[in-house]
Structures are given as C-alpha cells and as structure tokens.
Amino acid sequence: MGKRVGMEVSIAAAEAVGMADVDLIAAYPITPQTHVVEHLSELVADGHLDAEFVPVESEHSAMSTCVGSSAAGARTFTSTSSQGYALMAEICYIAAGLRLPIVMVVANRALSAPINIWNDHADMMMSRDTGWIQTIAENGQEVVDLIFHAFRVAEDHRVLLPFIINMDGFTLSHVIEPIILPDKEEVARYLPPFKPALRLDPKHPVTIGPVGMPDVYTEAKKVHDEVLKASKDVIVEAWKELGDQFGRYYKPVETYKTEDAENLLFTMGSISETAMTAIDAMRESGKKVGLVHLRLWRPFPSDEIYEAMKGAKAIAIVDRALTLNGVCGPVCAEIKSTLYDRKFHPYIKNYIAGLGGRDVTVDNFVEMMDKLAESAGRGDPMGYEIVGVKE
C-alpha cells in the first residue's frame, strides 16, 4: 500500500517518474529543477531504473530528443524551468502539434531580467499557448500523483498530447515534507504500458511532421484545439480512477469554504495552502470568505470556474505573473472572459503577488480580501495591483 516518507519534493518527483517506468529522459539541469534531473540520472546510473538518460547540451536539444524518442514509441520524460523553458519553447509547440505524449515537470521560476532564480509563474504563462495539457501542484503529494496521472492521460488514445506538471520552484521543489509513495506494482495497475498510436519504425515507414500548407494548417490547429478541449473528460476520468485506487481525489477546480461565501479568493499552486490558512483565520473573525483554487490550467476549466464562482459578490484573483501593461494578469483575464461569457459580472480585483520569489503570506491574503471588500463597497475601478511594492 505504499509508504509514508519524508522526502524533498524534487526527489519524490524523480522517484514517481521512475515508478512510471519511463523509457527515456533527456534533460539539461537548471535551477530549481536540478534535483529532479540529478536524481533521475542517479536512478539510471545505479541501475534502479532501466531507461536511457540523455544528458543533452541544451533545453532545445532536450525537447528535440524527447520528440524523437516519443515518436519512436518510448515513454519519455523531461523537466525544465524558466530560461531553459524559454529556450525549449520552439520545440514545445512541435511536440504538441505532433501529438506526442511527452511528460514534463516544470519547476516554475521567474524570467530574467533582472536575473532571478526564484518562484513565480512567468515561465508557465509564457508557454500557455503551446498546446500542452497543464496541471499545477499544491504540495509534494500532488506532484507525485499528478505525474502518474499525466502519463496515463497523455498516452490515452483519445488524447495523445504532451503534458506538463507545474511545480512551484523552491517553495515546493526544495521542501522536505511527508509524501506517500505507492509501490511500483500499484502504479503499474494505474498506468498501463505505453502503446503508441503511430510510431517511427523503419519496417513500417510513416511520415510524422510534414509541412502544413495553408489548405490544411487551419484544420490541423482546429483538431489540436478540439482534442485539447476534449481531453478534460479523460483528465477527470483518470483523476477519479486515481482517487478510487489511491484514496486521493482531484478536480480541475477545487473549493474551500465557499458554500456561503460572499467574497472569494482565487489562487493556483503552492500558495493555495497558505490561502486556506488565511481563509480559516478570516472565517474565525466572522468574514464570509472562501477559496477557489485551480489544478487544471490547460484545457481551461471554464464551466467549473463558473460553477465555483457564481453568486459571489466580489472576487480577488491572484496572479503570479504580470502581463506587462495588459488589462490584468493572465489568469485573471481568463477568468473575467469566462464569467463575462456567462453573463455573470461580479466585482473582480486582480492582485499580482509573489513575483521572483517574494513571499506570499497569510497576512498578504487577509489584506487582499479586506481591500477587496472596501474597493467593491466603494465601487473603485477594478484593474490590477502589484502586491507589496516598496515605494
């Protein structure tokens, strides 16, 4: 039934990839992803994991290797972060367009300049439109569970798309905490062997990745969009089965104390746990507040977001990235569009918080929610605010 261990989250992530019986890992080390790749390299070198480890010379090559590997029918994993992710981005679009079920853990980190190795979601938002499925973890246990889930969904013939698990750099990747690691047999029961729908095989030649002329490119993109949208049913189904087998259930959008809440807080990633503690504190002082937190970023769960938020008076949406001089942060924009389309127009304030590793505290959340109530009461312009700027 697995064992409860104290373990750094990055190491647990690597162990999970190993338990998923991956065939090939191609990666280039970059802070704060490094421990994931180091540990996988050790597992292979020490003979604990029967896989190819390709120590490439760049992230561009890492993803290129993954594309070749996955197209040849191998279960393929990589991991990156920030600047490396930016270098990899060109091939990320190709992996998705070719419908290759590569799984990647991104240790989320800010983008330079100024050079910053700490956590925010700039890299995650940069690659929003690559066409990968994307989930985001709130704790170490979720990182492990979401890795098994990712392989299972990505390789499902109804899906066949690459899959990213976002894991906050440092604030999650470098934390030691208790994690339940299942047995390899249990994982094998959840995750059947990879059966590629189509693969590069000299005996049965196929073409993967030809040019898409103007007469087919639009249709190819339409198919990609439809498949990504339809993947949500498989994602939810695979979470249900993960829950039934391991006892831990996940949903695209989670709620905490929202039943009778008037004002809502929205978060994603590791700050969501801190946000829950803030909600508890505010509830104790009689404030009717609740938390909506996101686990599935792509495909965007619009229906679930609407269901979780409908009826709220005012909503504070926390973004961990800045859309420089846009209307608001990237996640807020998505949520506003969702609610507008459904003719639900609550007061929404967008807080940009935790950029480049700035700590996001319980007190920050309490202050955000107090300001939200005041601003909504006064009918202030909505807009966005960068939290905690030293002036």
Next chain:
Amino acid sequence: MVEIRFHGRGGQGGVTSAELTALAAIDEGKYAQAFPSFGPERRGAPVTAFVRVSSEAIRTREKVYEPNIVVVLDPSLLQIVNVEAGLRPGGIVILNTKKSLEEIRKETGITARLALVDASKIAIETMRVPITNTTMLGALVKATGVIAMDSLRGPIQHRFGPIADKNMKACARAFEETTVEG
C-alpha cells in the same frame, strides 16, 4: 505547531540540520516541513533554514517569521545577525558557544531563554571537522524535545552512511553537555 529557525554559515550544514529535524519528526508520524531560505549557495555566508513540526497537516508555505525555537550553529553570527528576531514569547535560543550564560547575555543582549553548548569543540573532538549540524541537533533535542534522539538515528544513518556513527556520537555528547536555562 512548532516553528524552528536555524542560523548557520554556508557549508556548516544548517540546511541539513533543518532537513534531519523534519525527517525525524516525519518518522515519528508527525507532519513536518523543512526548507532553506532559498538562494545561491555561498560557503561562509550567513544561511537560514526553517522547520515546522505539527501533529496536524501543515497548510502554510510562508517563511517562518515567528519561530518558537532558534538554533545558531556558528558563534560568530551573533555579531552580525539578530538571531532573536521574531522569537515568540516563551521561545528559546540554542547557541553554539564556549561562553557562559552571563557573558552571552551581556554581549548579545538576548533576553529569551537560552540553551548553550560548545558544539564546535564537540564536533572537532568527535568528528575532526568544525561542522556543527548534527551536534546542534543534540542540543535541540535536550532543550526542547521537539523530536526524540532515537528518531534522528534513521535520518542520520541515511544521510551520512559510513560517518553516521560519528555524527550520532557528537549528537549524543551535545545532548549531555547542553546547559538549558530553567
């Protein structure tokens, strides 16, 4: 929930102290978190690391601002870091020092309850290196009981392998030699 802040210098193992404390607590069936104050690692530079230990699931990921316990691995830090910052009422500061209680009070102005041990001497004599991470854990166990000595054995064995016994010896000796203010 108990919150602990470790102060050390890069290379002394303050981060390892925090990790071993959390691992020991998790082995006891408790919930725990350990994390460094993240940054580029520089040998000799002041480093802090944090631990939370709780009987219930821990649902916060902010840094530790108001610790119950502060552990200082390097005596020279007392001159440049306010190790008492944010310490909760009733909290304790555990110092590696060869000085007496009176001298420390006079020189540092620390008002909190103190526990003192000459960890550098113990580490040198037991392990022949001035690395005080496991030694200071003996002092932590003696002064607070936040984890049990027995629970450290597994994590120290796993981390240090062939030199685990020396580390356990230093840890046990520090437990004996730590003086805890009443």
